[in-house]
Amino acid sequence: MADTTVEALPEDCLCHVISFTSPRDACRSAVVSAAFRGAADSDGAWENFLPPDYREIISRSVSPVEFSSKKDLFRRLSSAPLLIDGGKKVNLIVGFSEVVELRMVCWLEIYGKISIEMLSPNTTYGAYLIIQLTERAFGLDVEPSEVSIEIGSYKTRGTIYLKCDLLKRQGLVDTLREGEDRVVCVREDKWLEVELGEFYNYGNHKEVKMWFREVKGVHLKGGLLVEGIELRPKQ
Amino acid sequence: MVTTDEKGPLTAKKKSVIIRSCDGDEFLVSESAAVLSTSLKKILEEKEDRLIHLSDIDNKTLAMVIAYLSTHADDGLSDDLKRSFDQEFVSGKEFDVLKYLVLATDTLQVTCLCYTVAKKMADIMKNKLVEWVRREFDIQNDYTPEAEAEIRRLDAWAWDDRQLEDD
Numbered sequence: 001m002a003d004t005t006v007e008a009l010p011e012d013c014l015c016h017v018i019s020f021t022s023p024r025d026a027c028r029s030a031v032v033s034a035a036f037r038g039a040a041d042s043d044g045a046w047e048n049f050l051p052p053d054y055r056e057i058i059s060r061s062v063s064p065v066e067f068s069s070k071k072d073l074f075r076r077l078s079s080a081p082l083l084i085d086g087g088k089k090v091n092l093i094v095g096f097s098e099v100v101e102l103r104m105v106c107w108l109e110i111y112g113k114i115s116i117e118m119l120s121p122n123t124t125y126g127a128y129l130i131i132q133l134t135e136r137a138f139g140l141d142v143e144p145s146e147v148s149i150e151i152g153s154y155k156t157r158g159t160i161y162l163k164c165d166l167l168k169r170q171g172l173v174d175t176l177r178e179g180e181d182r183v184v185c186v187r188e189d190k191w192l193e194v195e196l197g198e199f200y201n202y203g204n205h206k207e208v209k210m211w212f213r214e215v216k217g218v219h220l221k222g223g224l225l226v227e228g229i230e231l232r233p234k235q
Numbered sequence: 236m237v238t239t240d241e242k243g244p245l246t247a248k249k250k251s252v253i254i255r256s257c258d259g260d261e262f263l264v265s266e267s268a269a270v271l272s273t274s275l276k277k278i279l280e281e282k283e284d285r286l287i288h289l290s291d292i293d294n295k296t297l298a299m300v301i302a303y304l305s306t307h308a309d310d311g312l313s314d315d316l317k318r319s320f321d322q323e324f325v326s327g328k329e330f331d332v333l334k335y336l337v338l339a340t341d342t343l344q345v346t347c348l349c350y351t352v353a354k355k356m357a358d359i360m361k362n363k364l365v366e367w368v369r370r371e372f373d374i375q376n377d378y379t380p381e382a383e384a385e386i387r388r389l390d391a392w393a394w395d396d397r398q399l400e401d402d
Contacts, residue, residue: 028365
């Protein structure tokens with residue numbers, strides 16, 4: 001027994017271990033040795049990194065999703081947003097005409113810009129992302145999301161956690177967590193409002209750019225309904 | 236030597252099984268605990284005598300698995316207590332010990348413990364250098380430098396600026 005190494009473990013056993021790590025760790029594990037790679041690339045390990053309902057999601061894709069293994073599928077789903085149900089867009093601009101559901105992405109980035117002419121001069125504005133989390137929301141609260149605003153050389157940055165479980169269960173605002181300086185509010189219409197930042201409109205710039213992104217964790221995330229970005233004058 | 240597990244006297248009236256490790260130590264275990272292992276259950280269904288010899292599990296590892304089985308077979312313990320026992324069970328254990336445990340629980344088909352141990356190993360493995368994994372798992376790198384470079388290239392995103400650990 002003393003000379004037993006884990007490489008002598010049955011592959012499915014090693015799969016268990018790797019399936020509890022992360023996509024990143026699993027990819028690096030493939031480099032350990034050729035034998036280790038068998039487990040690190042296996043469907044058994046990668047099944048865990050895919051969302052539980054991935055079969056249903058890919059069945060609704062605009063174009064057929066073909067893949068040779070679960071790892072390959074993960075790569076495909078991670079490299080580009082999936083267009084479903086007739087191809088709803090994921091790159092958003094302020095005030096789009098319909099609600100967009102983000103089903104599943106790896107890098108989440110919502111970007112909006114608006115011409116400054118549409119705003120009142122000499123006024124402080126707040127920019128808010130209007131969202132809802134669906135029942136199946138996942139992966140959104142693993143890493144903090146970044147929010148930022150840019151107008152000319154003026155820039156603001158902030159971070160926020162979208163707490164899937166808490167928001168789903170309570171539909172309420174949660175207390176601030178460490179490293180988080182923006183707040184999620186529940187509106188009267190039950191949509192959630194994430195403050196992206198604020199800025200003063202001196203009227204001397206052309207446009208305002210706004211971001212909401214979570215690109216640090218490369219895990220898959222989804223279940224975010226996005227209505228749009230709202231700009232309101234602040235008191 | 237017969238080592239009774241801690242529930243020995245209480246379960247004396249119940250049927251017991253003797254399990255022998257590969258290094259010859261024998262453990263007296265209640266049958267209700269033993270059958271939580273799918274493999275042991277099958278063996279007990281097929282044979283008359285109550286002695287099971289496990290040729291590939293050492294005494295230290297076997298003692299740990301039996302402590303787990305006995306705790307989970309104890310109807311007097313609440314599920315919460317069993318869960319906290321599980322957490323306690325893997326916390327602070329060396330990676331090397333966990334390797335033998337995961338191997339034993341896989342052989343004995345103790346699914347829940349196998350998952351708990353695998354999860355713990357995964358937590359330790361996260362964000363570790365490839366060299367760390369090779370060392371801890373005692374694995375020889377059998378790639379040619381070209382083959383290794385090719386695999387690294389396939390998933391270049393897995394090697395980002397994140398600091399990887401080597402201990």
